[in-house]
Amino acid sequence: MISIVKSMSLQGLEGIIINVEVDISAGMPCWDIVGLPDTNIRESKERVRTAIKNCGIEVLSRKYIINLSPASIRKDGAILDLAIAIGVLCSMGIIRKNNLEETIFIGELSLDGKLNKVNGILPICIEAVKNGIKRIILPVENAKEAAIVDNIEVIGVKNLSQVIDFFNNKIVIQAEKNPSKDLNYKKQNFELDFSEVKGQKLVKRALEVAAAGGHNCLLIGPPGTGKTMLAKRVPTILPDLTFKEALEITKIHSVAGILNEGHLVSERPFRSPHHTITEKGLIGGGKIPKPGEVSLAHLGVLFLDELLEFNKNTLEVLRGPIEDRMINISRVGINVSYPCNFMAIASMNPCPCGYYGSKIKECLCTEKQRIAYRSRLSGPMMDRFDIHIQVPDINYKEMENEYSENSISIKERVNKARKIQSIRYEKLSIYSNSELTPSLIKKYCKLDEGAKIIFTNSLEKMKISTRAYSKILKVSRTIADLEGSRNIEVNHILEALQYRCLDKL
Template structure:
C-alpha cells in the first residue's frame, strides 16, 4: 500500500517541502530509503523500526521502500524520523491517509518511541506557513520556539504512539496557544557604562558607533579597559524589532542553540570567539553547513579581542561579510547563504609587549616593531572599520574619582533618538543606519559644507587615505551630525570623524 506524508528540509535558513512516499509490498523483507538521503537519514531505518515496535505496533515484515521527494535534493538531519514512521503506519493500514494529508510533520525518534528536540524547527514552521499548511506536528520540546508562528495550528507530541492515536482518532491532541506577543528586552544587562571610570573619549566613540552601527577598533595597553568597554556596548544598542529577533532566532534554531523555554531571542547577540578560531568556525561551513560566528552575531556585536593574534587569513575572510551583510558558503555538495549584519568591535595592544606609548611601563619594542605588530591587520580590513580609537591607561586620580559616571540607560536614550532619525530618513531605501550607506546614497545623504570639504581634502592628502576610508569618514560624520540633530555636515563633524582614524594617523604605514 502506498502513502504520503509531508515534512520539511532546510537549505541554510530556507525550508523546502519534502514528500515522504512509502510503499509496502510483497517480497524479501527489507527497508530501503532513496531520494539522496545522507547518513543520518539512512540510519533512521533502525530508529524507526525500533520505535514502531516499542510503541506497541506491529512492524510490517515485508519489503518497505521510502522515497524522499524531490529525489534530486540532498536531505540531511534527523527530523525525518517521525514522518517516516507515520508513513509506514499509513501504508500498513493503521492510520487513514486522509487524516494526515493536511499536516506537516517533523521530529526525531528515540528507540523507545519518544520524540526528541529537532534543530531548525522555527525555519520549518515558517516554511509550512508559506507553503499553505494549516497544521504542524512538532516535538513537545520545540513548542515555545514555533509558537510565534500564529498562522498555524501547532500540535505538540511526546511519542510516536501519541501521534498515531491522534490520527486514528483514539486520543486527539490539543493545539497550543500561540498568541504570545514579542517584548524587546529593557535594561536587563548587568554590565553598565557607569562602572567604567574615565575614558571619556572612548565612551564617546562607542556612542557614535552604536548610533550609526559603525565598526570600531580600540588600541591600548593591557588593563586600559578595552574589553570592559566592548562588553557594555550591547546595553546601549536599540531594542530589537520583531523582524530582527525572528532573524536571530532562526539562525540560533538552525545551529541547535535554542533551549526549550525560548520563544524569540530578545537580546542582541554578543559573540567573542577566541583568536585560535578557524575560518570555517568564523564564517560558517563544515560537512553539514552551520552558521559561523559572524552569523551568530547577526543584528548584534562580534567582538575580536587581541585581534592581531588572529591568523591573517582568518581575518581576511571577514572582508566580504562586513561589506555585504551576508556570507555565501559554497562546497561540493551544497551552497547556502546566511545573513550576518553585525557590528565588528575589535581590541588590540599597540605592540607585542603591549606598552608602546604607555606612561606607566617601559615598552621593549621599537617603533618598527609596533608598526609590524599592527600591520598583521590588512589594509582592506582596516578600511572596513569606521572608527579607530586609542584607549589610554587610566591615571590613579581617575580610578579613585567619586564622580558619578553616565549610565548605559542615559546613553541608550540618545542612541535611540539618533537611530530613529536614520530609520525615518532611509525607510524607502531598505537600510536603517548610516553604516549601511553605499555608493550614490553617500553622495545624497552626506552633503558637507565648504569648510568641511576643505578639512576632509587636507586629511585625505595628509593621511594618504583610501577611497573606502574617505567614505567611512563621511558616514561617521553623518552620524555625529545626527547626534547633534543637524541636517548638514560641517567641519566640526568632519574633524571628529577624522580623529576616529587613529591607525591611519599613527602606527599604520
C-alpha cells in the first residue's frame, strides 16, 4: 500500500517540500531509499526500522521502497527521518491517513524512538507557510523556535510513539503558543560599553559615523591601543533591530545551528573569525553549502582582527560579498544564496613590528618595510573600506576620571541618522548611505558650488585618489545626517577628509 507524507529540505534559506512516498509490497525483503538521498539519509533506514521496532511495533519482512520526490534535488540531513517513519507506519496501517495533506514532519530519530533536535527550523517554518502548510510536527526542543512563525500549528513531540498516539487520537498535544514579539524581552543589557574606553575620541567619533552610515571601517595602530576593544563595542551603538531584521538573522543562525534555545536573535551579531579561517569558512561552503562567517554577521558586524595576517586569497573572496551584500555558492547540482549585509571592521598594525608611532617600544622598521607591509592589502580591498583611521598610542593615565560618553547616548544619535536615511531611501532597496551606488551618489550627495570647489581642491592638494572620491561623499552624507542637515556642507566634507588616512600615505 502506498502512502505519501510531506517533509522539507532546505537549499540555503529556500525550502523545498519533499514528498516522502513509501510503498510496502511482497517480494524480496529489503529497504531501498531512492530520489538522490545523501549518505546520512541512506543510513536513516536503519534508524527508522530500529526506532519503529523499539516502539513495540513489529516490522514485517517485506519490500520497502521509499522515494523522495522531487527526485532531481539532492537531499541532505537526518531531518527526513520522522517523515520516513510516519510514511512507513501509514503504509503499515498503524497510523490512519487522515488530514496529512497540510502537515509536514521534521525530525531526526534515535534508535529508541526519541526525536532529536534539528537545525534550520525557523526558515523551514517560514517556507512551509509560503507553501500552504498548516501544521508542523517536530521535536519538542525545536517547538519554541518554530512558534515564532505565525499561521502554522506547531506540535512539538518527544518520541515516535507520541506521534502515533497523537494521530490515532489517543492523546492531545497542545500547539506551541507564539512567543512575545517584543525584542526587548531580554532587556538590552550590554556587558560592554563605550564609556569603558578612555580617550580615543577621534576613533570613537569615526566609529559613530561608521555605525550611522553602515560604513566599513579600518583601524590602524600599534598593539595595545584598544583597536579590538573599540571594535567589540560597535554593536552597542548600532541601530535597534526591527522584527523583520531579527527574523532574517535568526533564519541564518538557525540553519547554522548556533541559535540559543530557539529564541529570536535580539542583538546584532558580532563575528570575529580568527585569521586562520579558510575561504569556505568565511563565505560558506560544504557539499550542501552552510552559511559562512559573512552570512552569520548579516545585519551585524564582521570584525577582521589583524587583517593582514589573513590568507591573501581568503581576503580577496570578500570583495564580492562586501559589494553585493549577498553570497552565491554553487556546488554540483545545487546553488545556494545567503544574505550577508554586514558592516566590516578590520584592524591592522602600521608596520611589521607593529610599533610604528608607539611610545612603548621603538620601531626600527624601514620605510620600505612599512610600504611592503601595507601593500599586502590590495587596492580593491582597501577600496571596500569607507573609513580608515589611525588609533594612536597615547598615554591616558591622566585621563582616568575623564568623562566618556556611554553607548546609549551615542546610539541615540545613530538611530536618528539611520531614520533620516530610511526615510530618504524608502522607495529604494537600500538601507544606509554605505550602499549608495554611483548614480545614487549623484542624486543624493549634491554639493553646492562652494563646497564643490573646496572638495576638488582638497582632493588635488591632499593627493587623494579619485577612487576615494565617492567614499568621501558617502561619509560626508552620513556626517550631515548625524547633524540632521539636509545638504552636505563644507564642514562635513572637511571632517570626512580626516577619515581617509591611508590615501595620504
